[in-house]
Amino acid sequence: MVDLAVSRAGHPWHDRSVLPAGRRRVRCNRPQEAPMTAPLLEILDYSGAFRAVNGELKPVLHEVGYRIMPGTITAVVGETGSGKSLTALSILGLLPATFVRLSGEIRFKGRNILDLDASASRRLRGEQISMVFQDARAALNPVFTIGRQLADTHQLHHGGSRRAAMAQAVEALRRVHIPEPERRARQYPHEFSGGMAQRAMIALAALICQPELLIMDEPTTGLDVTTQAEIMALIVDLARTRGLTVCLITHDLGVVVETCDAVVVMNAGRVVETGTTEQIFTAPREQYTRRLLAASQLGEEEAV
Ligand SMILES: Nc1ncnc2c1ncn2[C@@H]1O[C@H](COP(=O)(O)OP(=O)(O)OP(=O)(O)O)[C@@H](O)[C@H]1O
Numbered sequence: 001m002v003d004l005a006v007s008r009a010g011h012p013w014h015d016r017s018v019l020p021a022g023r024r025r026v027r028c029n030r031p032q033e034a035p036m037t038a039p040l041l042e043i044l045d046y047s048g049a050f051r052a053v054n055g056e057l058k059p060v061l062h063e064v065g066y067r068i069m070p071g072t073i074t075a076v077v078g079e080t081g082s083g084k085s086l087t088a089l090s091i092l093g094l095l096p097a098t099f100v101r102l103s104g105e106i107r108f109k110g111r112n113i114l115d116l117d118a119s120a121s122r123r124l125r126g127e128q129i130s131m132v133f134q135d136a137r138a139a140l141n142p143v144f145t146i147g148r149q150l151a152d153t154h155q156l157h158h159g160g161s162r163r164a165a166m167a168q169a170v171e172a173l174r175r176v177h178i179p180e181p182e183r184r185a186r187q188y189p190h191e192f193s194g195g196m197a198q199r200a201m202i203a204l205a206a207l208i209c210q211p212e213l214l215i216m217d218e219p220t221t222g223l224d225v226t227t228q229a230e231i232m233a234l235i236v237d238l239a240r241t242r243g244l245t246v247c248l249i250t251h252d253l254g255v256v257v258e259t260c261d262a263v264v265v266m267n268a269g270r271v272v273e274t275g276t277t278e279q280i281f282t283a284p285r286e287q288y289t290r291r292l293l294a295a296s297q298l299g300e301e302e303a304v
Pocket of ligand 1: 050079
């Protein structure tokens with residue numbers, strides 16, 4: 001397994017014209033850090049299946065294994081149905097009832113989180129790992145204002161007065177560049193645009209919850225290119241200024257080459273290849289990866 005600990009400095013692909021026309025490159029420019037040793041998250045030989053109505057097991061994840069090093073942005077890429085989301089949902093314990101774990105471990109800071117009791121698991125997932133889903137408006141509660149949702153979560157995690165929690169909510173909206181945050185805090189999710197709702201979700205998941213690991217499942221899908229770039233710039237900024245570790249599930253290899261430190265390539269429930277973004281985009285080892293890059297017209301030109 002490749003350690004996804006990387007330095008961003010001097011990636012040769014930074015100088016290559018691999019971005020589609022009109023794309024803005026968002027760079028982390030994180031200073032070179034001391035070598036990191038322990039992964040924040042480690043998935044080991046994780047296999048799982050869905051139980052059909054007739055009781056049969058249909059395997060969907062096959063000995064999945066990858067590591068995410070602290071402070072990095074790691075992309076998980078692969079075609080639809082390759083197991084990216086199921087693996088992420090396994091980290092959060094949000095799997096459908098019909099999913100059966102067949103083997104493996106998911107270690108967070110060295111501890112297997114699949115064996116925690118329900119309350120320890122809830123605490124860990126609320127406080128140290130949080131997730132941003134693709135459709136932020138659907139993930140937010142439609143009957144409460146955005147400010148109230150952020151303030152409630154702030155109080156739940158950090159206690160304190162209602163007034164202080166609301167001030168933190170407004171500040172979090174400001175930090176994610178929502179204009180007029182005081183006024184916006186009094187609005188409901190349906191009054192937010194898709195991009196603004198995604199920012200509010202990031203404010204909630206990253207700034208209010210203050211997790212160590214933020215999992216983002218297609219956070220920019222459905223947004224226009226400019227909003228996508230702004231959202232990714234925000235995530236990169238949070239990773240750089242707060243040491244946030246990000247696992248980014250995406251189909252958009254343009255976003256990956258612009259923003260990520262490391263890449264996990266999945267296909268048909270298996271990890272095909274892992275490496276630094278530079279390795280994956282300039283010297284992919286596996287044919288599947290080369291095909292994926294060729295299909296997106298990024299990285300190696302070779303069409304396989
Ligand atoms: N609730 C479910 N019941 C049965 N099979 C499921 C269920 N959810 C997912 N699967 C199957 O598990 C496999 C992995 O799905 P998963 O959602 O992890 O893929 P993905 O890589 O995230 O795809 P996408 O990019 O389309 O989101 C697929 O074959 C999918 O059909």
